[in-house]
Amino acid sequence: MSQQPLIEIPTLTQNENNQQQAQKNKPSKLSKQQSLDHLSVHSFKSGLTYIRDSWKSGMAQAILNMPFHLTIGSSSGCNASVGITTAFIAAFTNGFFSGSNHSIYMPSWVVIGLNYQLVKTYGVEVMPWITIIVGIQIYIAGLLKWHHLSDFIPVYVIEGFLLGIASLFFFSYSDYMFGLTDNHSNRGVELYSSYYDMFKSFIERGDIHYLIGAWCVFLFLQMGRIFFRQFPWIFITTLTGLTLGIVYPTEKCLRSAYGEVTIYFDFIEYDGPKFHPDFQVVSHLITEAIPITLFILIQNQFCARAGQSLSGVKCDYDQEIQCVSTANILSGIFGGLPCCASSRMYILDIKLRKTNQWSSILNAFSILFFYGVFSKVFMDIPFYIISGQLLYMIINIPPWHYYVNLYRTQRKLILFYIFCIAWLCVNYGAIQSTLIGSMHALIIFAQKMSLPSAEVMTNQKDGVYQINLRDTNLHEFEEECNDIPPNIEGTYTVYRFNGALNYINIKGHIDQIKELAKTDIFILSFRYVCVIDFQAVDSLAIIIDNMRKNSTQVFVTGLHPGMLEQLSENSIFKEYFINENHMFHQIDKLPHQ
Numbered sequence: 001m002s003q004q005p006l007i008e009i010p011t012l013t014q015n016e017n018n019q020q021q022a023q024k025n026k027p028s029k030l031s032k033q034q035s036l037d038h039l040s041v042h043s044f045k046s047g048l049t050y051i052r053d054s055w056k057s058g059m060a061q062a063i064l065n066m067p068f069h070l071t072i073g074s075s076s077g078c079n080a081s082v083g084i085t086t087a088f089i090a091a092f093t094n095g096f097f098s099g100s101n102h103s104i105y106m107p108s109w110v111v112i113g114l115n116y117q118l119v120k121t122y123g124v125e126v127m128p129w130i131t132i133i134v135g136i137q138i139y140i141a142g143l144l145k146w147h148h149l150s151d152f153i154p155v156y157v158i159e160g161f162l163l164g165i166a167s168l169f170f171f172s173y174s175d176y177m178f179g180l181t182d183n184h185s186n187r188g189v190e191l192y193s194s195y196y197d198m199f200k201s202f203i204e205r206g207d208i209h210y211l212i213g214a215w216c217v218f219l220f221l222q223m224g225r226i227f228f229r230q231f232p233w234i235f236i237t238t239l240t241g242l243t244l245g246i247v248y249p250t251e252k253c254l255r256s257a258y259g260e261v262t263i264y265f266d267f268i269e270y271d272g273p274k275f276h277p278d279f280q281v282v283s284h285l286i287t288e289a290i291p292i293t294l295f296i297l298i299q300n301q302f303c304a305r306a307g308q309s310l311s312g313v314k315c316d317y318d319q320e321i322q323c324v325s326t327a328n329i330l331s332g333i334f335g336g337l338p339c340c341a342s343s344r345m346y347i348l349d350i351k352l353r354k355t356n357q358w359s360s361i362l363n364a365f366s367i368l369f370f371y372g373v374f375s376k377v378f379m380d381i382p383f384y385i386i387s388g389q390l391l392y393m394i395i396n397i398p399p400w401h402y403y404v405n406l407y408r409t410q411r412k413l414i415l416f417y418i419f420c421i422a423w424l425c426v427n428y429g430a431i432q433s434t435l436i437g438s439m440h441a442l443i444i445f446a447q448k449m450s451l452p453s454a455e456v457m458t459n460q461k462d463g464v465y466q467i468n469l470r471d472t473n474l475h476e477f478e479e480e481c482n483d484i485p486p487n488i489e490g491t492y493t494v495y496r497f498n499g500a501l502n503y504i505n506i507k508g509h510i511d512q513i514k515e516l517a518k519t520d521i522f523i524l525s526f527r528y529v530c531v532i533d534f535q536a537v538d539s540l541a542i543i544i545d546n547m548r549k550n551s552t553q554v555f556v557t558g559l560h561p562g563m564l565e566q567l568s569e570n571s572i573f574k575e576y577f578i579n580e581n582h583m584f585h586q587i588d589k590l591p592h593q
Contacts (some may be wrong), residue, residue, distance in 0.1 A: 072112060072337065075116065076107075096361070107337045146297065156441075214383075218388045238389075242377060252382060452508035483527065494523040496528065532563065
């Protein structure tokens with residue numbers, strides 16, 4: 001009794017029926033837009049359940065991101081309230097449209113310098129315009145699938161990015177530890193020539209008691225993390241800071257750095273003291289928005305990748321790119337700044353597999369509650385409370401267990417790459433460092449992919465022998481070679497390509513072909529070629545043309561119809577296929593059941 005195959009191979013008719021059935025069952029675009037299934041709310045009871053499970057992560061993230069919102073708005077040349085408003089709009093949009101369960105949107109900190117230069121040139125009225133343009137450009141980039149490039153960036157570049165931004169945050173907010181505000185004024189420029197001069201000035205002018213208080217807050221949070229991880233210790237320190245700010249008011253608080261802060265919506269303006277959006281200005285803004293768009297795309301995808309690797313929860317990158325586009329357009333309409341994802345800090349010890357977009361929605365309402373209703377109270381929190389919380393967050397951003405595992409597995413070179421990327425991040429910028437790291441990874445990848453993979457068989461001696469290209473020895477080939485034409489006379493060589501043929505490895509193949517001994521017939525087998533690009537086609541056409549000029553018969557075998565059509569786009573191959581009869585084993589059609 002014959003055994004039935006385990007895998008059923010569908011016929012063309014079956015495929016057509018399946019496609020028609022899938023189109024019938026496919027929901028319309030309108031029903032997709034109306035569906036909020038990703039919020040996992042199907043009744044009032046389920047909504048309360050997810051709110052109960054997500055309030056800690058949402059509110060805690062609002063507290064931890066508070067200094068970033070304020071600083072981004074202020075350092076961009078606007079004011080701190082613009083940063084808070086942008087955070088509210090972005091987080092709320094992210095809650096309903098994001099493709100990720102582990103990110104919360106906020107103003108983008110990687111484009112602060114670019115924002116400041118635009119405000120300096122055109123005034124604050126330009127930022128809503130540039131934000132809308134960025135949102136449109138991000139949407140276009142999503143249509144072109146540009147964001148999927150992040151899938152090809154190795155993990156160590158992401159880890160170097162995380163370590164670098166942790167170091168940047170430490171240096172940028174170290175003034176809080178001394179009760180100073182040097183790095184958070186509305187100037188958008190560096191005040192010190194080096195970090196050594198900066199800390200030297202902090203020690204001379206700062207308050208050592210604030211430094212001690214900041215480290216005490218950090219130790220309290222770290223010990224709480226060690227002994228009872230699930231308790232929201234962030235709220236305890238925040239409530240302590242609120243109490244101290246009311247009972248023992250001090251000038252060394254958030255209010256001294258940013259003034260009065262509140263959430264307000266200011267619709268896009270069409271005129272200003274220095275901003276007159278005519279055709280020439282808008283054209284210039286479209287050009288100026290390109291680097292902002294590029295930086296935001298990179299930061300957004302890196303944060304999504306980092307959150308995905310930390311939590312193991314898959315991110316829908318297509319949905320994510322649409323969300324960040326929508327968030328920027330809405331932020332611009334209501335007077336906000338460019339925004340993107342911020343990887344949810346896993347130091348909160350929230351089980352990210354169980355959280356969803358409700359965390360982001362509750363984050364938005366927490367911002368509205370903290371700064372729209374009780375901003376006067378929250379702005380009185382002393383610097384040492386804020387800096388202690390930031391220290392706790394900064395110390396725990398890099399995945400130290402990942403570095404320990406690399407060291408234990410002797411991956412010390414990868415550790416070196418990570419620290420180099422982090423150093424570049426601190427000294428040259430977060431996006432610049434990741435681009436350099438990605439280019440380095442691409443070079444290594446290209447070097448490994450440039451090694452050609454092929455099998456070579458020849459009958460230069462009695463019988464058919466396989467050539468080992470590494471040691472140039474002959475090994476008797478006992479299997480039947482179906483790439484050799486029948487009734488062939490003379491010596492021949494079969495060169496069977498394996499895998500993809502592309503601009504990276506085609507040079508290696510050409511070099512190997514040139515090193516082979518000359519025979520009467522040369523057979524090129526494409527039987528195991530999965531992909532071929534135009535540069536590989538052109539290079540092979542030249543080598544075939546040279547062989548024919550040197551009186552070598554050239555056979556081509558193993559071509560399927562699609563590959564034959566692709567090769568025929570080259571004029572040399574096209575002429576060869578028309579005038580020569582040296583093709584065999586061509587796959588004219590796919591086999592039927």
